[in-house]
Amino acid sequence: MKNLQDAKKKYEEVEIPKELNNIVKNSIKEAKRKQKKQSPIKQWGIGLVAAAALFTTSVNVSPALAQSLATVPLLGQFVQVVTFQAIKLDKGTYNADLKTPNVTGLENKELEQMLNEKYITENEALYEDFQNEIKELDEAGGGHLGVTSTYEVVTDTEDILSISRYEVNTVGSSSTTMRTDTIDKKNQILITLPSLFKDDAYIEVISTYLKDEMAKQMANDPDKIYWIDDQEEIGFEFETIRPDQTFSITADHKLTISFDKYEIAPGYMGVLTFEIPTEVISEYLISDYYIK
Amino acid sequence: MTNKEKFQLVENYIIEHQNDYYRLAFSYVKNKENALDIIQDSIFKALNSIDRLEEERYIKTWFYRIVVNTAIDYIRKHGRMQAMDDDILHTFLPEQHDLEKDYDLYEAIDHLNEPYKTIIVLRFFEDLKIDEIAVIQSENSNTIKTRLYAALRKLRVNMEEKVEL
Numbered sequence: 250m251k252n253l254q255d256a257k258k259k260y261e262e263v264e265i266p267k268e269l270n271n272i273v274k275n276s277i278k279e280a281k282r283k284q285k286k287q288s289p290i291k292q293w294g295i296g297l298v299a300a301a302a303l304f305t306t307s308v309n310v311s312p313a314l315a316q317s318l319a320t321v322p323l324l325g326q327f328v329q330v331v332t333f334q335a336i337k338l339d340k341g342t343y344n345a346d347l348k349t350p351n352v353t354g355l356e357n358k359e360l361e362q363m364l365n366e367k368y369i370t371e372n373e374a375l376y377e378d379f380q381n382e383i384k385e386l387d388e389a390g391g392g393h394l395g396v397t398s399t400y401e402v403v404t405d406t407e408d409i410l411s412i413s414r415y416e417v418n419t420v421g422s423s424s425t426t427m428r429t430d431t432i433d434k435k436n437q438i439l440i441t442l443p444s445l446f447k448d449d450a451y452i453e454v455i456s457t458y459l460k461d462e463m464a465k466q467m468a469n470d471p472d473k474i475y476w477i478d479d480q481e482e483i484g485f486e487f488e489t490i491r492p493d494q495t496f497s498i499t500a501d502h503k504l505t506i507s508f509d510k511y512e513i514a515p516g517y518m519g520v521l522t523f524e525i526p527t528e529v530i531s532e533y534l535i536s537d538y539y540i541k
Numbered sequence: 542m543t544n545k546e547k548f549q550l551v552e553n554y555i556i557e558h559q560n561d562y563y564r565l566a567f568s569y570v571k572n573k574e575n576a577l578d579i580i581q582d583s584i585f586k587a588l589n590s591i592d593r594l595e596e597e598r599y600i601k602t603w604f605y606r607i608v609v610n611t612a613i614d615y616i617r618k619h620g621r622m623q624a625m626d627d628d629i630l631h632t633f634l635p636e637q638h639d640l641e642k643d644y645d646l647y648e649a650i651d652h653l654n655e656p657y658k659t660i661i662v663l664r665f666f667e668d669l670k671i672d673e674i675a676v677i678q679s680e681n682s683n684t685i686k687t688r689l690y691a692a693l694r695k696l697r698v699n700m701e702e703k704v705e706l
Contacts, residue, residue: 259647260666263564272580273556273559276580276581472618515618
């Protein structure tokens with residue numbers, strides 16, 4: 250084979266896998282869903298109604314479900330996190346496994362209810378999306394689809410409780426998002442990222458630190474790839490963290506910042522968490538009460 | 542053009558041309574799973590950065606650029622393994638002077654370094670214009686032409702074959 254025409258023929262002979270169409274469509278849908286999430290008010294409204302309806306039915310209909318509410322590690326003396334509701338679906342190529350955390354024992358009932366309602370809403374929305382995707386996939390001739398949501402208590406000290414929820418969507422390959430809530434157990438308040446700092450300057454400071462850190466890691470390890478400016482690439486490089494970027498506080502009072510799969514790096518890098526050295530941010534912190 | 546209109550436009554474009562982009566992705570990784578991964582990653586990137594697409598007529602070069610860069614990223618991670626395979630191969634094989642001559646062209650293209658390989662693939666397999674490749678690679682057209690000649694020389698494609706640049 251010596252000429253380009255033959256080579257081209259070979260190039261064009263590559264077989265198009267039949268799952269390509271589904272993967273393309275589902276990826277588009279997934280991207281759409283992520284965009285919708287950025288306008289939370291709308292989602293909250295619809296989600297709450299659906300959540301209330303579905304949750305009530307499932308507990309009433311299934312005593313087994315009510316019984317299966319498992320208690321997960323006891324936290325502090327009063328505040329604890331339990332699995333409130335677990336949804337499992339296993340239908341051939343469709344799999345869903347959703348676990349909703351539930352915080353109990355907070356004296357600030359408003360906060361407790363706010364958190365718990367949010368967790369239910371998240372999972373109900375997830376389940377609803379999943380059902381719709383199954384329907385569409387069925388119409389398109391079937392395929393593999395999975396959704397998993399789970400949670401993890403990342404920090405539990407006398408002062409702080411931090412819960413991360415993960416959501417994994419599997420269509421061919423998977424995408425993962427993570428959200429974390431951090432609660433001040435003593436003062437019974439939900440800590441937000443902006444509330445830790447005097448003003449918005451933290452966004453720039455942390456972003457600059459992270460970009461340096463990513464560049465350093467890439468230089469030391471060719472397997473690591475982050476999408477930062479110096480790659481002159483595709484136009485969605487990491488520039489700054491969001492004001493409400495996912496964060497947590499570790500047991501030894503360090504701030505960590507997290508990114509979803511695909512948010513700042515190719516998929517194989519997964520969910521990424523960086524610990525921010527306190528000296529980088531100390532002058533911007535309101536106090537050293539939470540972060541030391 | 543609102544973002545919503547853009548989204549719809551890009552969505553339609555991707556669905557319509559999915560086979561072309563799959564082949565392109567496949568030409569880098571040579572296996573189905575990785576090619577599908579690249580397509581999926583590319584779609585996420587495209588739809589997440591839709592703000593950067595300024596006009597409808599740029600869709601094609603914009604999306605090619607995303608897929609090419611995603612594929613090269615992928616190779617950067619997995620490619621070293623292939624390089625080692627070749628090294629091992631050469632230590633076991635007796636020296637073969639004729640090896641290159643007998644190479645089949647398709648495989649030879651695969652062994653070109655970047656950006657030569659991408660230029661050849663885009664020009665001859667995807668039938669893109671030099672100007673379009675220039676946009677995708679952020680270079681001027683003359684640079685792309687020079688590289689294309691260099692790549693063809695490396696491939697020892699007979700220039701008398703009247704290759705249309």
